[in-house]
Amino acid sequence: MAGTGTASCSARCRDAGETAAFAAGPPCAFSPGERRLLALSGPDGRLRVWETPSSRLQHEYVPSAHLSAACTCLAWAPPGAAGGRPSPGKEGPQRKKRKSEAVEASEQLDLLAIGTAVGSILLYSTIKGELQSKLNGHDSKINCVRWHQDNGCLYSCSDDKHIVEWNTQTCKVKCKWKGDNSSVSSLCISPDGKMLLSAGRSIKLWDLETKEVYRHFTGHATAISTLMFITARPPNENQPFDGITGLYFLSGAVHDRFLSVWQVRSERKEKNAVMTFSITDEPVHIDLTVSESKEEPVKLAVVCRDGQLHIFEQVLNGYCKKPLTAKCTIQIATPGEGGDSTPRPVPCLAATFCLDKESLLLVFGNSLQPIIERVPLDTTESHICLVRDVWKTLALTTEMAVTKVKTPIVNSEVKVLVPGIPGHSATMKSSSCRKENETKRKPGDKEESIEDRLGAMDIDVMKVKPSTGGLPKTDNYAVLLVQGLESNDPEILNKILQIRKDAEVKKTVARMPVHAVMPLLHELTKRLQGHPYSAAQMVRWLKFVLIIHASYLATLPDLVPQLGMLYQLMESRVKTLQKLSRLNGKLYLLITQVAALEQAQDGTDVKQTAKLVYEEESSEEGSDDEMAVEKDSDENWEEDDDEEEENDEREDISDNEQAMAVEKEINGDSDLDPENESEEE
Incomplete structure (x- = not known):
């Protein structure tokens, strides 16, 4: 045992x-x-x-x-x-499942x-x-x-x-x-x-x-x-x-x-x-x-x-x-x-x-x-x-x-695109076409020239013009931009980033490869800190980069530290915008007032001196009489006041008499007797 x-x-x-x-x-x-x-x-x-x-x-x-x-x-x-x-409670259903399997689970x-x-x-x-x-x-x-x-x-x-x-x-x-x-x-x-x-x-x-x-x-x-x-x-x-x-x-x-x-x-x-x-x-x-x-x-x-x-x-x-x-x-x-x-x-x-x-x-x-x-x-x-x-x-x-890998059969009309940055590598014909051309060549034939070889690679030598210093077509802006970012060439970057048409900027950003997005953002961040005129131009590029390549940027794990400088730059400018708006309003009021004042003063100046002055002869004598009258009035101001009081009393008495007469007429008690009138008088 x-x-x-x-x-x-x-x-x-x-x-x-x-x-x-x-x-x-x-x-x-x-x-x-x-x-x-x-x-x-x-x-x-x-x-x-x-x-x-x-x-x-x-x-x-x-x-x-x-x-x-x-x-x-x-x-x-x-x-x-x-x-x-x-578990013991689920052992029955598990056994039924094992019977339907070809190999038992215990052997797997x-x-x-x-x-x-x-x-x-x-x-x-x-x-x-x-x-x-x-x-x-x-x-x-x-x-x-x-x-x-x-x-x-x-x-x-x-x-x-x-x-x-x-x-x-x-x-x-x-x-x-x-x-x-x-x-x-x-x-x-x-x-x-x-x-x-x-x-x-x-x-x-x-x-x-x-x-x-x-x-x-x-x-x-x-x-x-x-x-x-x-x-x-x-x-x-x-x-x-x-x-x-x-x-x-x-x-x-x-x-x-x-x-x-x-x-x-x-x-x-x-x-x-x-x-x-x-x-x-x-x-x-x-x-x-x-x-x-x-x-x-x-x-x-x-x-x-x-x-x-x-x-x-x-x-x-x-x-x-x-x-x-x-x-x-x-x-x-x-x-x-x-x-x-x-x-x-x-x-x-x-x-x-x-x-x-x-x-x-x-x-x-x-x-x-x-x-x-x-x-x-x-x-x-x-x-x-x-x-x-x-x-x-x-x-x-x-x-x-x-040996187990099967090579696909490619026709002569098919063009093979080699991997790489778009525009860096031209299309090439399939290897089968090159092999056919090599087999047709005889020992006595001359070697192909460089022009013929470039023609076989779909590159027309006659269409290649020397660089005149101008900008290429819109289709090649993305290629030049990537080349400028990789080589850090300021001349190429200045020419490309000075494009002002929104349609061309949008098309260029859309054709860029994703691996060049972050270098472009770093370059735009550096240029945003420069002259205000260039900063206004860089904002146009920055807008299309963030709109078109937002999905790619969201996948980057270290996006926050990489775009930290750009975020701080935008934050500081947004905070300054409110202060600048207030200052702009005040300056606008001052400028409009100054302009209105200058406009009012722009009229012809009127001479203030009089051409003719008329003076009366008795004006001087009259002035002395008036002064004398004023003195007399000042001395007799008390007498004038007494007279005024008497006149006021008389007016009050007459007013009372008139009121009594009116009442009598209303009541029918009119004094028709002249004697009464004399008495009253």
Whole structure:
């Protein structure tokens, strides 16, 4: 029973495909099982999936932000997790779907988890050839992603100090907890699926059910870069395998030339490593085989940053104080060129063991175009140098790919436009026409003149006139403007930018290539700061550039800093416009008043001196009499006042008498008797 349990755990660990990828090398991962596919991310940010038997490119995926969100780690999903393992409640409908498929989902390799530098995880489907989903839950760079063998969950760690357990069906966070006080660099799941190793400042063993730390392991001086479980039989075959006893794991650190092996035990909790492996440089890629019995050694393949591959074989049967050296070291080199017979080294990118454990898959060369080769494993020699002509192999592959390209048939009437700036390159006839002309030429014929050759390129020599200093046609304004911007020729720019007709300016701006828009805006900004007359002319060009090429300018990410000077210039002028308008109004009032006054004063001046003066003779005497009369009146002003008062009294009495008479007449009491009248008198 113990042997069966160990074998099953070994198979699980083997199918996980948990080959380590470090920051020192390109992220890469072999598919679990037969290692049929290799996922490799190059420096250009693209993900390429290669077939290992034929070294043929199967998939190429370019993320939308492949330069800003570069790939940092890769992990293949286990065969049963294609599309996400269904939950128990949805297992029935999923089975019906499997029956209609030609190939069972358990045998397919579909999902590939891609960790990025911005904190997102991409799930790429190799069957569909497209991005299936995107997981967002981290705030910083993803350092490691690992798939669970049983439930199809995905685990990830990041520089944000957290570990996240993902539900790949709903693409949501299932659980998130803090893994360390610093960034968590690596993860590894135990073969039984109950424990999780995380690497930060120290190595922690977590219980996945309770998310509690089971043990701590310390022993590396630098940041830990990788973790891998090594399952082995317990020392006593009668002892049942409980998932912890007899369980080993491997750890490596950055800038560390030693790989440590730790043992997980329940009764003894040693803090020291069981053994260490000595390597020549920082590890880049690691793969291992699991021993089926306690006598069978564990094989370890370590690719270092210096391009060497080290093979270790060791039986995990106890402590070893001295560091273990590699049993075999493999290097790859190219033969010398010409008279130089010195081979040149070729870096090894990755290596993995085949299912027979007697051969290796080597990946070497360039990460953009790697060479994958299967070589037999021979540990009898301590050092092996494989001479491979890398350039010849790549040339053969390129020629095979080029032969599959079909050349289109072009008629003689078709004109081929070469790429470039419009107007810089003239149209050329097809190559088939030139070949026909060459075949018609006989050995005795004379060589074609330059005029004939220019005529074959549709250029009429007689129509080419010497430059007279004037402006060319409107169709060529855009070409001249681009030439002036590229050569920074002020003479050409002055002639073109002095065009005043709006129709010509609009047509020139519309025919400009988009790569010349920003240089033109910079030139217009510089000229706007000059003379006001030239600024008024530049505004006309600026208006059409912003109207016609607005869609292109909106796509530029750094548009704001590039047009900052132009914006400030426009802002300052707009603020000054209000003040100038007020000043203009005041000056207009003053000028109109001054003009009206000048217009009034423009009439003929009238002489103010009198031509004739008439004076009376008695005017002087009369003046003396008047003065005397005035004096008399001043002296007798009191007498005059008394007389005036008496007159006023008399007038009042007469008024009263008249009123009484009127009343009597109204009442009928008229005094007819004259005696009465006399009495009254």
